[in-house]
Amino acid sequence: MSSSTAxxxxxxxxxxxxNDLSKLQKDIAKNHQVRKKYTIQLGENELVLKELDLLNEDANVFKLIGPVLVKQDMAEANANVRKRIEYISAELKRLDATLQDLExxxxxxxDTIFKLQQKIQSLQAGKAKA
Structure with a gap:
């Protein structure tokens, strides 16, 4: 095989x-975006949980469903927020694992690209000497 073909x-x-590297970098950026969204949601839910912990057991708690505020049981509200936090935390762990794999x-x-560039440079240098 001639050096120009190689x-x-x-x-x-x-x-x-x-091109593969570019796709990976796009996936990493997308992962960061999703992770940011979940991190914000986690913070919001933790804040809600703190607020619920400050309330008396007989306090009225309302949940916004569409345009309507619906009265909700305190224990149910607490459980829902805790489940949401658990879910978001699990998603963040999954995203971290995916991010590590992508990185x-x-x-x-x-590394592969760097080695290919070195091969190309050595071939071009050899061609220039000939």
Whole structure:
């Protein structure tokens, strides 16, 4: 195989790896967006839980359902908020694991790209000497 053919193949492979890296980076950015949304929701729910803990057991609690405030049992409201916090926390853990996996893949792709670039440079240098 001639060096120009090998060079074209390596450049094509480099382009594919760069596209893969770009997709991974988009997935990482999307993960960060979703994670940010869940983090905000977690903070809001923790604040609601603190407020519920401050209330007397016989206090009136209302839940907004669409445009209507509906009276809700204090224990039920407390349980719902705790379940929501549990769910959001589990989602955040899942997103963290996914993010770690994506970042490992990203680092692997960067290493592969770097090695391909070195091969291309050495081929071009060898071609220039010939």
């Amino acid at each position: 060079l074209r193949e390596l450049q094509g492979e480099l382009e594919n790896k760069a 490992e893949k990203q680092n692997s792709k960067k």
